[in-house]
Amino acid sequence: MNLIAISINHRTAPVEIREAVYLKEDEIRPFISIAKNNQIKEGLILSTCNRTEIFGIPNTDETSHESFQNLLLNFKQSQNITEQHFQKFVSRDAIKHLFSVATGIDSLLVGDNQVFKQVKDSFQISEESNFTGYIMHRIFDATIRTGKRAISETKISDGAVTISYAAVQLTEKIFSNLSKKSALVIGAGETGEIAAKHLSEKGIGSLAVTNRTQEKADKLAQKLNAKVIPFTEFKESIYKFDIIISATASPEIIIRKDDVKNALRKRNNNPMILMDIAVPRDIDPETKKIDYVFYHDLDSLNIIVEQNLSKRKSEIPKVEKIIEEELDNFWEWYNSLQAAPAIKDLRDFFEDIRNEEVEKNKNKFSSEDQGKLDIVTKRIINKILHHPTIELRKADETSASVEASTKIGIIRDLFGINSNKKSEKE
């Protein structure tokens, strides 16, 4: 199989290089057009902040990894990128790599399920750009199946592996129903925003944001349909919130132990969760000594993250097993696309039908006509199959293998003579 793949990823290149070759969605489409003009018949372009990957099936045998690399480097005009920054794959290894990426075992954060969605989106773009053919479609199906199996059959994506997600996971160990709870996010920076997003995804009952710069708070609140509390007044209202996540850049502590004590009194000792994910800290760590106050900072959340990461890592062998299985399945199918066995299967298929009908009906003919019946029906089958047989042989000999494979694949699909079905019968 002449599937070629190149990859620049977190293992091969530093972040500046990865950023330099990153392709935004509106860049991928023009890039695909250029690729199509440069002898790449079908393929897939995947680009995230951690990796940029090009998978492609070229029209000719002359197209190589270097052509792929040049295509990318010409498009992004990047310098400082050398040969070493690329990982190269071909044929079965390329598919294996794609499976590894989709299942998240190749990710910086092992089991990251974001990448599975990105792979699916990339396939979508290829499809919309007429960059997927028969073979690429099959690769797509196999990739999705592998990704889904990894998620459902292993714990590769279980547990929180980011601080803000760990904070939410911890919250769920204290409260049973977030839709009845209210949360306040202090600080509208990136960390605060992610935490607020997670809470909103988990269906938090009400969400409020406060930030020293009011504009930023307004912006985030609008995005997440949250309320805004002026920064100067938020301390008076902390008693209204069950969950407080603080992620400001403030150099000193902004919520003191007494603030929390007062708030708790006003709340009639209703439990409060305080997540301090700021460096340096925003909330007095002494608050953890108060009953019904669950105070957690970066250190304690990091314990959860580390635990989950090592659990995920221990799941990698299981995922690799799934990848091997799916790879074998795919390969078995792909091998059935060779011309000679396909022609034989096709002829056997027709011969079986002919034979069955002759056996069923031959008593309707006199004994001397039965011989003729056999000859005539065989001749019909031969005539029907003559042209397809010639075409398949010709495609196999002259054009690139993808074309032949595609033709064979379609014939197998049309007549239902897939190799898998055949082996099941056997």
Next chain:
Amino acid sequence: MISAIHTINILLPIFYFVTLVVYFYDFIKGEKKLVNVKRVFLFITLFLHLIYIVLRTIAFDHPPITNVFEIFTILAITISFSYFLVELVSDIRGTGPFIIILSLIFQLISSLFIQDLTEVKDVLRSNLLGTHVISALLGYSGFTISAVYGFLYLVLYKDIKLNKFGLIFNRLPNLEVLERLSLYSAIIGFIALTIAIIIGVIWLPVAFPKFSYFDPKLIGSTLVWLLYAIGITSKVLGNWRGKRLVILSITGFVLAILSTILSNFIAQSFHSFY
């Protein structure tokens, strides 16, 4: 039939033990596959236990509620059965081993000391007594389950506060759920015990000439009842919550067990029957 009863009597603690092992294994491993397997084990155990109780009732011509070892076997089945229902209804896993171990303990004590009692006093064959004892038992199993969930609440509460994110943290349901389960089982137990006390106070003086309001079991049960009454009222009024409530529930449970043991083994009163 008697030999069948004896065989099941030996088998029951073994079955509870095996079920406990399966639940405990699942607690440690957390495999999705085991969820249904462990339920099957518990179901078979409960079914066998039910057969045992029916056989005993027929063979000895009275329900097994006339002495403490007969009562323990009933306690074992009601505790596990209540948990079985909780698991089916609430989809809450991970708390099973802590409940089933209590059933195992009660059943083990019962299996070791229970006798083939065919002669029981006539007064113990009354239907009212049946209702009195069964509601008292329901009350006590409610308190037992409430105490277990209360205990788990405290352990998880501590673990979260001290940043210990181990098995307890990963497997147990969240604090609010544990608190609610503890409260609901306490309420059910409280209602059942109320019924038991009402029947007792009305019927006992009629049935027992020796009846005394200073009977240790009566005093003990009333104390337990008062304790839960205070706890549940404070919760409903919104004054108490979480830690304080579960400590109360555990205290109530310990008091209930103490009162049963004391009045059955130490004090000689009309309330102990052998």
